[in-house]
Ligand SMILES: NC(=O)C1=CN([C@@H]2O[C@H](COP(=O)(O)OP(=O)(O)OC[C@H]3O[C@@H](n4cnc5c(N)ncnc54)[C@H](O)[C@@H]3O)[C@@H](O)[C@H]2O)C=CC1
């Protein structure tokens with residue numbers, strides 16, 4: 001299969017590499033020429049612009065968007081639109097709001113799949129977990145690509161109609177916020193409690209068989225190993241917040257109580273008061289672990 005990939009940053013380059021490794025062809029475009037050159041070095045065919053990309057894809061285009069959520073998705077789609085028809089499939093693998101995805105699916109001539117992508121930089125080796133919404137035929141048509149990008153056939157599924165993939169990913173991120181918060185609180189207690197503990201050792205021990213073992217806990221272990229028991233100069237400022245806000249907004253609308261997710265979001269906003277809380281510092285460092293989001297350092 002031939003796939004056009006637009007957006008070749010942290011996640012898009014992994015998409016390119018995994019699709020190439022599975023033996024497919026890739027045509028790659030990014031506004032950043034250096035990112036295109038990296039994709040070309042990996043074996044993708046570089047496109048000069050979106051016209052060039054669509055020309056190279058020919059009929060029955062298969063396109064993967066991995067650009068930042070929001071305006072970049074709309075801008076890319078409006079430029080692609082004159083080149084798209086009903087036989088084409090466009091996948092948005094970013095963290096778009098599910099309602100934007102429904103709107104986009106309704107306004108494009110192509111079949112539109114909204115794909116929640118989870119796994120961060122570790123996905124380069126392990127593959128991602130993909131939560132997909134949209135027309136069934138388009139999901140089937142893209143299955144070879146999903147098999148390549150995901151951990152394998154069990155790492156992706158069609159959640160339902162348009163919007164459902166990004167809806168499930170939005171809730172995933174709300175859960176992610178709450179998990180980070182609870183690990184942070186536990187380690188804050190251990191760091192300031194009765195015993196002088198080696199937190200990397202605690203995390204490692206918990207990761208080996210404990211009920212609460214997880215990838216986020218492995219990233220806690222990595223954070224203590226790389227930053228030190230006291231997290232060194234990692235600041236208490238946790239960036240991000242949009243996907244957690246959407247989760248809480250949706251929960252309010254559906255009248256579903258999500259106090260833990262709300263509290264984790266509130267803690268994240270509260271972190272901007274810079275009061276040195278350990279849990280917030282760990283959450284700041286974990287976002288680097290799972291998303292390569294820049295670590296805020298003290299004094300910056
Ligand atoms: N970093 C992570 O672990 C995860 C990120 N995501 C989502 O995936 C999407 C991409 O994220 P990252 O790869 O981390 O971002 P990134 O910032 O590393 O890469 C984005 C790339 O898109 C390019 N770009 C921006 N506007 C463009 C346009 N109009 N046309 C072509 N290229 C354009 C940029 O030059 C950049 O290379 C976002 O929606 C993000 O929320 C989803 C899951 C995990």
Ligand SMILES: O=C(CO)[C@H](O)[C@H](O)COP(=O)(O)O
Pocket residue numbers: 095117118119120173176239240241242243244287290291
């Ligand atoms: O989707 C992700 C992980 O699953 C991305 O890393 C996302 O950026 C995390 O959300 P936030 O930026 O609000 O922490």
